[in-house]
Amino acid sequence: MQPTNVADPTHFHKVVDCQWACPAHTPVPEYIRLIAQGRYSDAYMVNWVSNVFPGILGRTCDRPCEPACRRGRVEEANAEKPEPVAICRLKRVAADYKGDIRAQLPRPAAQRNGKRVACIGAGPASLTVARDLAPLGYAVTVFDADAKGGGFMRTQVPRFRLPEEVIDEEVGYILDLGVDFRGGQRIDSMRALLDHGFDAVFVGCGAPRGRDLELPGRQEAAAHIHVGIDWLASVYFGHVTKVARCRSARRMGAHDVTVIVRSGFEEMRASPWEKEDAMHEGIPILNYHVPLAFVHENDTLTGMRFQIVEARYDARGKRSLVPSGQPDVLIECDEVLIAVGQENAFPWIERDCGIEFGGDGLPLLNRTTFQSTRREVFFGGDAALGPKNIITAVAHGHEAAVSIDRLLHGENVTRRPPPHVNLLSQKMGIHEWSYDNAVSNDLRFKVPWEKAERALASIKVEVELGFDAATAFKEAQRCLNCDVQTVFTASQCIECDACVDICPTDCISFTADGDEADLRTRLKAPAKNLEQDLYVGGPLKTARVMVKDEDVCLHCGLCAERCPTGAWDMQKFLLQTTQAGELCRDHKRRQPPVVEMAK
Numbered sequence: 001m002q003p004t005n006v007a008d009p010t011h012f013h014k015v016v017d018c019q020w021a022c023p024a025h026t027p028v029p030e031y032i033r034l035i036a037q038g039r040y041s042d043a044y045m046v047n048w049v050s051n052v053f054p055g056i057l058g059r060t061c062d063r064p065c066e067p068a069c070r071r072g073r074v075e076e077a078n079a080e081k082p083e084p085v086a087i088c089r090l091k092r093v094a095a096d097y098k099g100d101i102r103a104q105l106p107r108p109a110a111q112r113n114g115k116r117v118a119c120i121g122a123g124p125a126s127l128t129v130a131r132d133l134a135p136l137g138y139a140v141t142v143f144d145a146d147a148k149g150g151g152f153m154r155t156q157v158p159r160f161r162l163p164e165e166v167i168d169e170e171v172g173y174i175l176d177l178g179v180d181f182r183g184g185q186r187i188d189s190m191r192a193l194l195d196h197g198f199d200a201v202f203v204g205c206g207a208p209r210g211r212d213l214e215l216p217g218r219q220e221a222a223a224h225i226h227v228g229i230d231w232l233a234s235v236y237f238g239h240v241t242k243v244a245r246c247r248s249a250r251r252m253g254a255h256d257v258t259v260i261v262r263s264g265f266e267e268m269r270a271s272p273w274e275k276e277d278a279m280h281e282g283i284p285i286l287n288y289h290v291p292l293a294f295v296h297e298n299d300t301l302t303g304m305r306f307q308i309v310e311a312r313y314d315a316r317g318k319r320s321l322v323p324s325g326q327p328d329v330l331i332e333c334d335e336v337l338i339a340v341g342q343e344n345a346f347p348w349i350e351r352d353c354g355i356e357f358g359g360d361g362l363p364l365l366n367r368t369t370f371q372s373t374r375r376e377v378f379f380g381g382d383a384a385l386g387p388k389n390i391i392t393a394v395a396h397g398h399e400a401a402v403s404i405d406r407l408l409h410g411e412n413v414t415r416r417p418p419p420h421v422n423l424l425s426q427k428m429g430i431h432e433w434s435y436d437n438a439v440s441n442d443l444r445f446k447v448p449w450e451k452a453e454r455a456l457a458s459i460k461v462e463v464e465l466g467f468d469a470a471t472a473f474k475e476a477q478r479c480l481n482c483d484v485q486t487v488f489t490a491s492q493c494i495e496c497d498a499c500v501d502i503c504p505t506d507c508i509s510f511t512a513d514g515d516e517a518d519l520r521t522r523l524k525a526p527a528k529n530l531e532q533d534l535y536v537g538g539p540l541k542t543a544r545v546m547v548k549d550e551d552v553c554l555h556c557g558l559c560a561e562r563c564p565t566g567a568w569d570m571q572k573f574l575l576q577t578t579q580a581g582e583l584c585r586d587h588k589r590r591q592p593p594v595v596e597m598a599k
Helices: 008-017 018-020 028-036 040-051 054-060 070-074 085-096 124-136 164-175 189-194 227-236 272-280 390-407 469-476 496-500 516-521 558-562
Strands: 116-120 139-144 178-183 200-203 225-227 289-297 300-313 319-323 329-332 336-338 378-379 420-425 427-428 484-488 510-511 533-536 544-547 568-576
Touching: 008 018, 008 420, 008 568, 018 028, 028 040, 028 085, 028 469, 040 054, 040 085, 054 085, 054 164, 054 390, 085 469, 116 124, 124 139, 124 164, 124 200, 124 390, 189 200, 200 390, 289 329, 378 390, 484 544, 496 510, 496 558, 516 533, 558 568
Parallel strands: 116 139, 116 200, 139 178, 200 378, 225 336
Antiparallel strands: 289 300, 300 319, 300 329, 420 568, 484 568, 510 544, 533 544
């Protein structure tokens, strides 16, 4: 194999599995270390630069970083239930314990640059675009049908998960950058908006329509059947204050709540922690029930009829749901909330204004730039690619802001500036490092909950209380500092194999070179995760090569401590993705990524 090019930011970025998995590429280990040091405001700002809404996401993120976390992999052999670091809940710690960070935020632009940008919808994607562009001098106007900004974060996330004051605070940070917020102003015509002379338009209106179930009895019993996202909005605006019997419904006075799913519990699209929370509250979940009809008497809902199915897999592993042969079941109920997905709706975009749509109803976009077929119109978030989550919407907003900034400076939108990368040695002495490299054996710590009788009494009482400072420190110590990389310099290696002997996971091998498939089978511990690249050093004096399995490395630093020649060094990898501004433009493009290597 060719030696690994450590100047390529991709290799070490992939090693930081949590950051690689995060759509906004938040430098997770960096802010977790700051939390362990009690530097909560600095940890908050590291988050704010990347994900914009640390307090909101610390409570509601879908957490793609956590399944990717290396901690769960290295614990797999020793823990009954290996669990990742509680990354999301630590993010909330930074938000809960920070001080006044307003002095660290960008200032409103001293003067405008003459360009006007409209953002449709005040959800996370549009607010991210506004956050990135307003400090640069763009006159950004955000339109939303609701009186307050936040979009679905405000109207569809229940208050027991996300207090409104957290939304007000973090949306306020953005609007205070000089953004013109037009609350209560719905956009009914794209053509009319374009006639107002905006230089660019960003559509971040979400996927506002909930899918319905058109089954027998739907129309007759309509008064007691509600589409989930519409019902949540009605709860937020105070149109719904109670339910008869039917996690939010229970707080509205329902005596019995049952969740019924067509597929198996394991395959529900809800996040694992949402499932855990529902189970914690004693809400029964029924699997493999296919809805057949709404049952009613004199147009009053009395229940739903379901067919019982089971999952079967063909030779290729494709799953299908087939009737189990059991009799249909009737589940009595007084109210039904339908939560079978969301879909996009763009009736306000005229189909002859230059914006083309596909057969799925979504706009035809460049998925890198988020530019539509009309050059000055961009989409992001759920409005772009269908329903996802808040952190994906934020990532779309950052990329769209770069595109808008380049477009309005007359530059090629499809050219994306590379990230800025540093590798900095953490050596402070022969056996001292500037970070804590002692691997904790603690299992994941539990987040305390509000007492059930108080939490279930009101939809406004937040369920999770968050970590206290002491527990946050202990949970932060579980992080393996995956961004502190083991960097190898072949010219200094004397092939004593001391690093091989001391490595606790057997991830280092010295062996004859070969192709990748062959090398993976000849290592001290076979490298089975093909998604994680091997780290291959240059040829050594014996013609062997150093091969390291990046997948199971603990980043403990023992190899660097043991090495008598300093061939191994621990170097902190810092990746900064380019956002809108001078550094994203061709004439101000920074030099190629800087990589500081051990000498």
